[in-house]
Amino acid sequence: MSNSAAIHGATHQWTDDQVILAVKYTRGQSDRPRKVKIDLAACGIKRYGLLESCIDDAECPLQQSVASHFAGCVKAIAKDGSVAKLLSTPPNQLTRKDIILLFKKIDNYYLEKNVQSSAASAEQARNIIRDGQALLQTGITLAQVGYKTSLKAPPRRFRKDISDRVDIGAESTEIQLPLSADTKSNVYEFTGNSEEHYRKRLERIVKTCEEVLDEHDNVKHAIDAARRMPLPKSLLKKSIKMLTELGRINEKVANRRTAEERLIIALKIIDHHKLYSSTVSGIRVFIEDIPLLDRLSGGKGARTRFGVLLSSHYLSRYVVTACFIILLRYTGWNSDTLIGLSIDRIRRTAHGYQLFSLKEKTQQYQESQVISDDLTTNIEEKAAVRAISLLLWHNSSVDKLAIRHSKSIFVSFNLSYKGKLEADVFLHGIHFHEFTRVWDLPRFTATDIRPQTVRYDYLKSGGDLAAQQAKLGHASSVTTRHYLGGLDTAHNEANIKRYCEMLKASILYVTNREEIDPNISDEDANVIRKMLAPPTRFSSNEENYLIDSWLANPTEEIRVEEALVELCVYQRAYYIRNFRKLRDANPKRFATNELPRILVCIALYKTIKEGEFRKLIQKLEKN
Structure with a gap:
């Protein structure tokens, strides 16, 4: 048994024909064991070889994703008999060449899969082999083999946001369309339009989540009222006796009742068998065709509807999701940090709550104040206080009546098992997609709220990057810019559009084909007049332009500053690298926006390179 196995109290289990990898799945402070199996017989792998040695030395239990990728990789590459033989051979009989061959097979497997995570997944699989402690035939460890992979991680993509x-x-209509559909605004108009778009999208999401909380309150009130009502008078004495003494009722009898009567009957059955605490075999609760349960269940099956029927004791799945979204919006935390929020990390204050949680990647504590003050707070803050209050009530019931598998306050039930109710975190992408579909929101997941919030706050602050970096707790501004990437791209497009508009107007003006539009601002008019013919430093008062002096004296030297040279070189390098990408992404936009800038850049570059800055250009290009 490895040291890590002893620490975690788990081992990878071996038999003659298979190995079961001990796996943990950690999310929201939940640590539930799972198993991943490798069938040795089917793979043609024998025990006591390299594979067994490396697995025994690996971390135990393994992360679920690591174990799954490794098992899938072993099953695939072992179809090659030479690989199966290699994995069956003891390490002290193998050479460095054998291990490199194995690593290449792993890389080729993920290369053929052609998925974005190929490089990372291949590295995880190789690490299990590389971390083995056994010595090879030449006396070196597996970690000393020194293999260099040919797989490259893809460039980090900017996150799309809800807008x-x-x-x-x-x-x-403006908010219905994506922000990228705004192709008419210049950079000044676009900044204001962007801020408005981000704000309204966030407000709509928060407002919808508040409607979910309102619906929970309505359902809870209706259920509490129905629980106090007597059984329907239309029931026969036999049915009443069966219901009160045994907690059962004939299906045909239940189906002939009205929706209100079926609700009363269902609550009697739940209370009789204490189904709010555990499920009982053979007991049916007839909850079909009860409109009260429709909205919070999304019209789904009996399990989901039954979860809504327990609203007197718990929050149903959609209500927990709504609380989670509201707190994502207000705290500005990422989803994993927020899921780690537990009851002991919530402190009641005079005006609201103080929240603490641990950022998983950096192990940094995150703190947020949730304040409810009618005179000063925004709607998101009041919604956040309400969400926390509901979650605390929900978790109190979970601790009293159910089994908890996670310390996170965002637990709910799947109701698919027998016995005691079990609460765990259910906030995966599929649950968000169901939520957005039922409540008529644009499709998004937990990881989409933060970029939307960050970009709105960035615009609202007037583009203060340092403030956003401090607020998010990022060590580097590069990480912060990753959240703003899509916004920067959109602003650049608007900026390019304005440049092209001004360039077009300037060309028409200097060639006497069109006058300057009298409706534009004086500043823009001045730019149009001087864009292609900027004034010299000698004769600005007489409106003499540099182009006039060039025409009057063709031998006159063109004066260029070093900063312009550097900008021109970098801009040209960018267009060389991204020409095909820009052209193929949107041919129409490329022809109208990008191509004029490229032509001007090339012409300026050629002109500068023929002058005294030739060596500076060579130095910049070399670097």
């Missing part, structure tokens, strides 16, 4: 998606449920 990049269509929202047909929004009130105005």
Whole structure:
């Protein structure tokens, strides 16, 4: 048994024909064991070889993703008999060449899969082999083999935010369309439009989540009222006796009742058998065709509807999701940090709550104040206080009546097992997609709220990057810019559009084909007049332009500053690298926006390179 196995109290289990990897799945402070199996017989692998030695030395239990990738990789590459033989051979009989061959097979397997995470997954699989403690035939360890992979991690992509998606449920056409559909605004108009778009999308999401909380309150009130009502008078004495003494009722009798009567009957059955605490075999609760349960269940199956029927004791799945979204919006934390929020990390204050949680990647504590003060707070803050209050009530019931598998306050039930009710975290992408579909929101997941919030706050602050970096707790501004990437791209496009508009107007003006539009600002008019013919430093008062002096004296030297040279070189390098990408991404935009800038850049570059800055250009290009 390895040291890590002893620490975690788990081992990878071996038999003659298979190995079961001990696996943990950690999310929201939940640590539930799972198993991943490798069938040795089917793979043609024998025991006591390299594979067994490396697995025994590996971390135990393994992370679920690592174990799954490794098992899948072993099953695939072992189809090659030479690999199966290699994995069956003891390490002290293998050479460095054998291990490199194995690593290449792993890389080729993930290369053929052609998925974005190929490089990372291949590295995880190789690490299990590389971390083995056994010595090879030459006396070196597996870690000393020194293999260099040919796989490269893909460049980090900018995250799309919620404003990049269509929202047909929004009130105005401008907010229904994605922000990228705004192709008419210049950079000044676009900044204001962007801030408004981000704000309204966030407000709509928070407002919808508050409607979910309102619906929970309505359902809870209706259920409490129905629980106090007597059994329907239309029931026969036999049915009443069966219901009160045994907690059962004939299906045909239940189906002939009205929706209100079926609700009363269902609550009697739940209370009789204490189904709010545990499920009982053979007991049916007839909850079909009860409109009260429709909205919070999304019209789904009996399990989901039954979860809504327990609203007197717990929050149903959609209500927990709504609370989670509200707190994501208010705290600005990432989803994993927020899921780690537990009851002991919530402190009641005079005006609201103080929240603490641990950031998983950096192990940094995150803190947020949730304050409810009618005179000063925004709607998100009041919603956040309400969400925390509901979650604390929900978790109190979970601790009293159910089994908890996670310390996170965002637990709910799947109701798919027998016995005691078990609470765990259910906030995966599929649950968010169901939530957005039922409540008519643009499709998003937990990881989409933070970029939306960050970009709105960035615009609202007037583009203060340092303030956003401090607020997010990022060590580097590069990480912060990753959240703003899509926004920067959109602003650049708007900036390019304005440049091209001004360039077009300037060309028409200097060639006497069109006058300057009298409706534009004086500043823009001045730019149009001087863009292609900027004034010299000698004769600005007489409106003489540099182009006039060039025409009057063709031998006159063109004066260029070093900063312009550097900008021109970098801009040209960018266009060389990204020409095909820019052209193929949007041919129409490329022809109208990008191509004029490229032509001007090339012409300026050639002109500068023929002058005294030739060596500076060579130095910049070399670096």
